[in-house]
Amino acid sequence: MSDNFAAVGVLLIFAIALPLIMMAVPKLIAPNKPNKEKLTPYECGNETIGRTWIGFKSNYFLYALVFTAFDVETVFLYPWALTFRKLGTFAFVEMFVFIAILLVGFWYAWKEGALEWM
Amino acid sequence: MVSTDFLAITPEIAVAVLALLLVAVALLLPQGARKGLVPLNVFGLLGILAYTVYDFFFGKMGPVFRGMYYHDQFADFFKILFLTAAILVILSSREYIGKWPAYRGNFYALLTAAILGMMIMASSADLLTFYVGLELMTITFYILVGYLPHDGRSSEAGIKYLVLGASSSAILLYGISFIYGLTGSTQLSGIGAQLGSSLTPPIILATVFLLAGLGFKISLVPFHMWAPDIYEGAPTPVTAFLAVASKAAAFAAVIRIYLVTLEHQSFVQTGVALLLILAALTMIVGNLVAIPQKNIKRLLAFSSIAQAGYLMVGVIAESVAGVKGVLFYAMIYVFANMGAFAVATYVGQAQGSDEIRDYAGLARRSPLAAAVMTASVLSLAGIPPLAGFVGKFYLFSAVIHQGYTWIAYVGFVMSMVSVYYYLSVVKVMYLGEGADLPDIPVHGAAKFTMVFTMLITLFIGLYPTPLAQMAISAATSLVK
Numbered sequence: 158m159s160d161n162f163a164a165v166g167v168l169l170i171f172a173i174a175l176p177l178i179m180m181a182v183p184k185l186i187a188p189n190k191p192n193k194e195k196l197t198p199y200e201c202g203n204e205t206i207g208r209t210w211i212g213f214k215s216n217y218f219l220y221a222l223v224f225t226a227f228d229v230e231t232v233f234l235y236p237w238a239l240t241f242r243k244l245g246t247f248a249f250v251e252m253f254v255f256i257a258i259l260l261v262g263f264w265y266a267w268k269e270g271a272l273e274w275m
Numbered sequence: 276m277v278s279t280d281f282l283a284i285t286p287e288i289a290v291a292v293l294a295l296l297l298v299a300v301a302l303l304l305p306q307g308a309r310k311g312l313v314p315l316n317v318f319g320l321l322g323i324l325a326y327t328v329y330d331f332f333f334g335k336m337g338p339v340f341r342g343m344y345y346h347d348q349f350a351d352f353f354k355i356l357f358l359t360a361a362i363l364v365i366l367s368s369r370e371y372i373g374k375w376p377a378y379r380g381n382f383y384a385l386l387t388a389a390i391l392g393m394m395i396m397a398s399s400a401d402l403l404t405f406y407v408g409l410e411l412m413t414i415t416f417y418i419l420v421g422y423l424p425h426d427g428r429s430s431e432a433g434i435k436y437l438v439l440g441a442s443s444s445a446i447l448l449y450g451i452s453f454i455y456g457l458t459g460s461t462q463l464s465g466i467g468a469q470l471g472s473s474l475t476p477p478i479i480l481a482t483v484f485l486l487a488g489l490g491f492k493i494s495l496v497p498f499h500m501w502a503p504d505i506y507e508g509a510p511t512p513v514t515a516f517l518a519v520a521s522k523a524a525a526f527a528a529v530i531r532i533y534l535v536t537l538e539h540q541s542f543v544q545t546g547v548a549l550l551l552i553l554a555a556l557t558m559i560v561g562n563l564v565a566i567p568q569k570n571i572k573r574l575l576a577f578s579s580i581a582q583a584g585y586l587m588v589g590v591i592a593e594s595v596a597g598v599k600g601v602l603f604y605a606m607i608y609v610f611a612n613m614g615a616f617a618v619a620t621y622v623g624q625a626q627g628s629d630e631i632r633d634y635a636g637l638a639r640r641s642p643l644a645a646a647v648m649t650a651s652v653l654s655l656a657g658i659p660p661l662a663g664f665v666g667k668f669y670l671f672s673a674v675i676h677q678g679y680t681w682i683a684y685v686g687f688v689m690s691m692v693s694v695y696y697y698l699s700v701v702k703v704m705y706l707g708e709g710a711d712l713p714d715i716p717v718h719g720a721a722k723f724t725m726v727f728t729m730l731i732t733l734f735i736g737l738y739p740t741p742l743a744q745m746a747i748s749a750a751t752s753l754v755k
Binding site for chain 1: 298381
């Protein structure tokens with residue numbers, strides 16, 4: 158039992174040591190010639206114009222939620238489709254129950270206006 | 276094989292279908308209309324309740340789904356409890372919910388989904404199944420607690436419950452991962468066999484994490500901080516359901532996981548000592564802090580913390596008598612607390628205030644509500660002709676029988692303390708003037724709930740045998 162956890166301990170030590178080493182090595186061997194352009198923080202994309210604290214449409218979240226539901230459905234459908242022949246009628250019916258439950262949720266989201274862009 | 280397994284979870288399937296049906300029916304109704312949902316929900320739950328009671332007495336018991344799920348009388352007892360509590364919540368809150376803005380989503384479907392989560396918690400035989408049930412219950416409660424969007428306190432309570440609940444779930448899951456690492460199994464039977472009798476630091480850590488996660492739901496004292504704020508901020512019917520059913524579900528899980536699975540392993544050595552201290556602290560803090568409260572929902576929150584301490588005493592006893600005491604007390608706690616909350620819901624929506632001073636003269640303005648509130652709080656305090664006395668008697672006699680006399684004394688003294696603050700509410704209702712407050716006679720479903728809970732509280736206090744026998748058979752179906 159304790160031997161197995163020794164491996165975890167070794168992994169932990171490596172996990173802590175590796176980033177430290179990776180930060181230390183460039184400090185030791187890399188040439189250090191800073192200028193203004195180099196020292197500005199790296200940022201992806203365009204520079205922001207105006208204030209960044211702006212209202213954000215909550216419809217995005219609703220879309221994301223509905224999307225997640227269908228994403229999860231797909232994850233379940235793939236293995237089911239692969240072993241469909243082996244599993245037989247029972248799994249067939251069960252998957253329809255699953256989809257029916259999801260459809261009730263989708264119907265709810267639709268009717269409550271989650272898919273309408275204001 | 277498969278068909279009998281599915282027969283065993285009929286109540287769960289029925290509740291799930293009912294929840295979806297409620298969503299669908301609410302969609303078919305014109306926007307905002309809620310008529311018909313209450314009868315559909317109540318009669319649906321009544322049917323499932325009737326089936327569960329039948330199943331309790333005549334059902335074929337045993338583990339199903341390859342030992343992933345227990346179908347025993349212990350689980351059925353808790354299912355009866357959840358369904359009863361839900362029916363009482365729905366009946367008592369009809370007018371309260373009727374005043375909510377019409378565009379809000381489906382309260383009843385969410386409530387029914389929460390019941391499903393609790394049922395899964397009570398009968399799961401696998402830590403992961405249990406966790407799924409717990410999350411189903413908790414996530415539904417996050418929504419229900421923050422249900423009133425333009426009420427700042429409700430939103431605050433919702434956010435607080437979300438943040439604290441998520442962190443407690445994380446701790447619980449961490450404990451489960453420890454147990455899986457130690458035993459290679461998430462099934463309760465497998466864990467019991469694998470843990471062995473030796474006590475190592477990881478086992479202590481795992482059991483303490485599990486206790487912390489479940490203690491949050493029970494509102495055991497070091498993990499009770501959320502309870503008053505959230506009970507106060509949440510809509511009153513949701514508070515009632517949170518105080519009664521969510522707590523009972525967590526107790527079902529504590530008994531199953533701690534008492535049965537970890538029995539004779541780490542529980543005996545760490546669990547009892549830890550639980551003794553926590554139960555004593557819970558009773559002391561809950562009862563003492565309740566005294567200065569000015570808001571009825573906060574008072575009932577601290578009272579429910581104290582009640583969790585009494586219930587924990589029964590778990591400590593670690594015997595059939597102790598589990599029987601917990602089951603019995605949990606059931607009468609439903610009726611006593613639902614009576615109190617039915618009155619709080621009613622007065623809250625009629626007067627727009629939950630302050631205790633606004634209960635002044637309630638005995639004159641609404642005699643029935645005052646009488647029900649009195650009976651409920653006296654039952655919670657454990658005054659003899661009412662059910663609470665019998666429940667406390669079972670709990671404390673079980674723990675004394677196991678040799679922990681001092682915890683029973685703490686319970687006695689704190690019950691005496693609790694009489695003071697419960698009676699101070701009664702004093703305001705009967706002796707207060709309240710001349711400028713309106714008359715608020717009770718009607719309809721709320722009246723039925725109040726009378727029903729009061730009658731049951733009286734009846735069980737005078738004739739506890741049937742419920743006690745149900746509790747005994749449920750406890751023996753569990754404790755091996």
